[in-house]
Amino acid sequence: MRTATILTAGAISAASAGRINRADFRREDIIYKDVAIIGGGASGAHAAVRLRQDYNKSVVVVEREPILGGHVDTYVDKTTGRIHDYGLALYFPYLDSFDFFSRPEINVTLSPWFPAGGNEVRYIDFTSGQELTSTFQPPDESAGPIAVKKFHDLMTANGWDNMTQPGYWGLPAGKDIPADLLLPIGQFAKKHGIEAMLSTMYPSTGGGVGSRGNFEDILTLSIIKAFPTAWSKVFFGEVAMFSIDGGNQFLYDKISTLLGKDVLYNSQVVNSKRSNSGIELVVDSARLDDDEEQPGKSQKGKGKGKATKKLIIAKKLLLAIPPTRENLAPFDLTPAEKAHFSKPKYGRSHTAIAKHSKLPAGVQLRNLPLSATANPLSPFLQTPFVLSFTSLATNSPLFSLGSSGTNYAAFPPSEAKKVARKAIQTMVDAGTLPDLEGEEVEFVAWSDHGPGGFGVSAQELREGWMEDMYALQGKRSTWFTGNGIAADFTTMLWKFNDQMLDRIAEGL
Numbered sequence: 023m024r025t026a027t028i029l030t031a032g033a034i035s036a037a038s039a040g041r042i043n044r045a046d047f048r049r050e051d052i053i054y055k056d057v058a059i060i061g062g063g064a065s066g067a068h069a070a071v072r073l074r075q076d077y078n079k080s081v082v083v084v085e086r087e088p089i090l091g092g093h094v095d096t097y098v099d100k101t102t103g104r105i106h107d108y109g110l111a112l113y114f115p116y117l118d119s120f121d122f123f124s125r126p127e128i129n130v131t132l133s134p135w136f137p138a139g140g141n142e143v144r145y146i147d148f149t150s151g152q153e154l155t156s157t158f159q160p161p162d163e164s165a166g167p168i169a170v171k172k173f174h175d176l177m178t179a180n181g182w183d184n185m186t187q188p189g190y191w192g193l194p195a196g197k198d199i200p201a202d203l204l205l206p207i208g209q210f211a212k213k214h215g216i217e218a219m220l221s222t223m224y225p226s227t228g229g230g231v232g233s234r235g236n237f238e239d240i241l242t243l244s245i246i247k248a249f250p251t252a253w254s255k256v257f258f259g260e261v262a263m264f265s266i267d268g269g270n271q272f273l274y275d276k277i278s279t280l281l282g283k284d285v286l287y288n289s290q291v292v293n294s295k296r297s298n299s300g301i302e303l304v305v306d307s308a309r310l311d312d313d314e315e316q317p318g319k320s321q322k323g324k325g326k327g328k329a330t331k332k333l334i335i336a337k338k339l340l341l342a343i344p345p346t347r348e349n350l351a352p353f354d355l356t357p358a359e360k361a362h363f364s365k366p367k368y369g370r371s372h373t374a375i376a377k378h379s380k381l382p383a384g385v386q387l388r389n390l391p392l393s394a395t396a397n398p399l400s401p402f403l404q405t406p407f408v409l410s411f412t413s414l415a416t417n418s419p420l421f422s423l424g425s426s427g428t429n430y431a432a433f434p435p436s437e438a439k440k441v442a443r444k445a446i447q448t449m450v451d452a453g454t455l456p457d458l459e460g461e462e463v464e465f466v467a468w469s470d471h472g473p474g475g476f477g478v479s480a481q482e483l484r485e486g487w488m489e490d491m492y493a494l495q496g497k498r499s500t501w502f503t504g505n506g507i508a509a510d511f512t513t514m515l516w517k518f519n520d521q522m523l524d525r526i527a528e529g530l
């Protein structure tokens with residue numbers, strides 16, 4: 023989520039042109055630590071806890087938002103007191119990852135997760151507003167899990183699971199990456215006779231949330247990042263799903279309390295110097311604007327920060343943010359690093375809660391092209407789209423929604439809101455939904471999930487992009503973690519961290 027952006031990429035580049043002079047900082051604004059961690063989402067927050075508590079290393083986390091948690095979005099309905107996790111919803115056990123929840127300093131409890139149940143589903147083409155007629159048969163629900171199990175077995179039989187989870191340490195060199203993994207997912211499914219898995223993968227990945235391209239054209243490796251073998255087990259009942267009692271944000275609020283002053287909120291790096299013997303970072307903690315893009319993002323926010331400039335001097339740097347050009351601009355990249363990180367292109371996704379008293383409560387309005395009538399196994403939407411409006415309760419005017427666009431820059435919250443409002447109006451105009459009687463759709467919570475997808479093409483992977491990415495680990499005292507370069511599930515990212523922490527802590 024990037025709506026609390028403090029500085030523009032342009033401002034950052036301009037700032038990063040400067041040199042770092044320690045004499046420019048007051049003594050109390052210079053922070054000495056073993057490891058500086060950028061980003062306090064699932065990866066950064068976990069790494070901070072483990073490095074500090076288990077490895078006895080000092081850390082500082084630089085987080086752009088006023089809270090920790092990244093993709094977690096917990097909304098508390100003030101009228102009913104109900105808690106809605108409208109971003110990251112659930113956790114599934116991957117290896118021993120659940121031990122993190124029960125650490126004595128964290129100690130959150132979990133309960134089995136169920137989708138907002140009991141919803142009647144209506145299939146509607148949001149671009150025409152027309153409801154799919156009675157001739158439409160939704161995909162056979164039972165065929166998906168069988169095909170997913172075949173997918174799982176195919177992945178493990180070929181050793182592709184170990185190449186792609188939790189990270190890509192095991193992925194062969196570019197030219198040796200199995201050709202199947204570089205096929206578009208539609209072709210991969212056809213080749214292996216498992217097309218039915220697509221209608222399971224599609225909603226599970228939010229329609230390939232934020233990926234580049236339309237669903238059936240997305241690279242298999244990219245889909246696998248959001249649908250790894252370990253996760254596939256959920257669909258044939260081998261693994262269960264859980265959410266945190268009190269809402270998923272509760273975990274990160276606990277981590278926030280634990281880390282205390284070791285987190286700089288509302289903060290971004292604006293300049294840096296990295297070498298093999300350590301790093302220096304200039305950090306701006308700026309006041310947040312009253313951002314109309316972010317109503318209700320956090321009901322637990324820490325309020326507005328006072329603008330300050332700090333210098334962090336650390337032995338190592340852990341980047342737990344998506345490795346986009348914009349994010350990495352202030353990090354003193356070499357020309358080779360710049361070339362490497364300028365290749366990926368990202369999509370963008372958003373989640374939100376919309377409020378309207380005339381929308382049908384207790385119903386899920388699912389977006390499906392009219393052509394899906396003829397081809398139920400390819401109910402894929404053209405981006406940008408809203409996947410669905412899902413009523414949060416039969417007696418509530420609140421609806422969750424997720425939307426996705428192919429081009430990061432072209433799909434800011436303002437655009438996504440236009441797409442959502444237009445979808446509703448189109449359904450009204452087609453007579454599928456009742457007249458709104460002049461009531462505006464209100465977005466009571468909005469979360470920009472920022473750059474999504476894999477970002478790199480099959481050709482770039484063949485040319486060694488991932489190999490080069492992992493070769494950067496540890497160079498110039500810098501490490502990378504997070505969903506930009508590993509399987510995109512919290513518990514898997516925690517295990518990815520676990521694979522690296524010994525190496526990061528070495529020599530500190």
Ligand SMILES: Cc1cc2nc3c(=O)[nH]c(=O)nc-3n(C[C@H](O)[C@H](O)[C@H](O)COP(=O)(O)OP(=O)(O)OC[C@H]3O[C@@H](n4cnc5c(N)ncnc54)[C@H](O)[C@@H]3O)c2cc1C
Binds near residue numbers: 065087231371373424
């Ligand atoms: C809509 C959606 C639903 C999902 N649902 C689930 C789910 O139910 N279960 C699951 O396991 N996974 C889910 N995921 C996957 C999720 O991405 C991962 O589980 C995980 O949260 C990613 O963690 P991360 O640390 O890599 O990134 P993030 O959680 O995105 O954390 C990155 C952090 O860095 C901060 N940041 C970004 N840029 C900067 C910067 N320049 N400077 C400082 N700070 C910065 C961000 O504010 C954020 O806090 C979902 C993803 C999406 C998009």
